[in-house]
Amino acid sequence: MEIPLVSIITPSFNSEKFITETIQSVQNQTYKNWEMIIVDDYSSDATISIVTKIALQDNRIKLFQSEKNSGTGIARNTALTKCKGRYISFLDADDLWKPKKLEIQINFLKNNNLPFTFSFYDCINEQGKELNKRVEAPRNLSYRQLFFCNYVGNLTGIYDVNYFGKITISSIRKRQDWMLWLTILKKIKSVQPIPESLAFYRIRENSISASKLNLLKHNFAVYRRFHGFNLVFSLLCMTGFLFTQLLIKPRYIKNTKASI
Template sequence: MLKVSIITPLYNAESFIAETIRSVLSQTMDEWEMIVVDDCSTDRSAEVVREVAAGDRRIRLVRLEHNVGPAVARNRAIELAKGRYIAFLDGDDMWSERKLERQIAFMKDRDIALSYTDYYRIEERSGRRIDLIRAPEKVDYRELLKQNVIGCLTAVYDTEKLGKVYMPEILKRQDFALWLKILKRVPFAYGLNEPLACYRVRSASVSSNKIRSSLYNWKLYREVEKLPWYEAAYYFGWYTFRSLRKYR
């Protein structure tokens, strides 16, 4: 079986997608496929993918007929995936060249179903490192509710242990919802303390609006996880406290 399927939703990232794909092409592990799902981009994103991936059959471009959002785009890629391991990399982020080699070895050695790693946050245009986000050694469902410590660009899960697990098709926080979904089935997700990815901080992203971002967390607690209001308030308090401490 093919080792890793890389899930890449794409929307108007023509300035960054070439660098993203090159970071995959440079991987020291070569048993992978990359499924790029273009969610009706209005720029040259799809054309750039074709240009950079020309001649490499491991990279597949799928174009959706309607703009449906990243959850549906990712789920379409998961549906098509043939690899044992499902990894996530958005169209503006990057991996270090040993990312797959190190993380798959980590998961095999410790018999892990879901893993994640440290990563750098970088500036949108210059690529300069802003800070390093450390991965806790492990996290369970209840602890993750307090704060999403799993960077989507670092996450990998094992379909041999879990089967294919799809993202809830919500507007935002779909990655957070997926990790919670998995952690209802396994006791822990485990972190590898090596910075193996770079997350591009884009000024236009929803996560840059902290108030609006926090409201999506509340909706996740109440509408997806179906927590009673008092439990949702408890975890929302933790989320707010940790966010303020992180960004002060």
């Protein structure tokens, strides 16, 4: 029985507080045939020394260093050139996977003959405490739905290189994950998520998602520069985006404590 290699792309930048736990969550996977490609984006803290020490003990972990700080998009693209796996998966340097994440996803892809999937995920704070919040998604996510809201958590997406090839996104510095999923959904039209939480997303005080103004700015850039829309149409798209954020997406954010 074929056990395909999964390539895990992890950009890092000044991640000394979190990177060890992130790597351990990969090492704890029940699915063992993986490689973890970490591209450090010119960190000034102890990230490189921490990863180097771990990599010496586990040859599935490979570290590459950028010569200057270029952003997570460039780091992910650099990692993509190093990947050897049939499947490409993503995990940022402060997020965590649950132990059966890869096993469940690979089985789901193979059993349903799918080239792409993602899952729900739970949220934790900067200290790693669970926030009793689960982010879900439509059970049959269409390109149109994704166009107005990024329902796919970057730490949960996985795609088949045999079907798509290696997909490079480089038009703007932020929101590359959304652009990647849009590229994929434009080809396959819709995707089925795995309807359970397989990962923990860490909400940090200085993150894009924590700054609503920055989030709006970067999302507008997706419509303006990635899609190439003119100013007026991009503003109309942002109206649809805001409508989705205010009235539709909240339906997919669950209070897990209340549901127990």
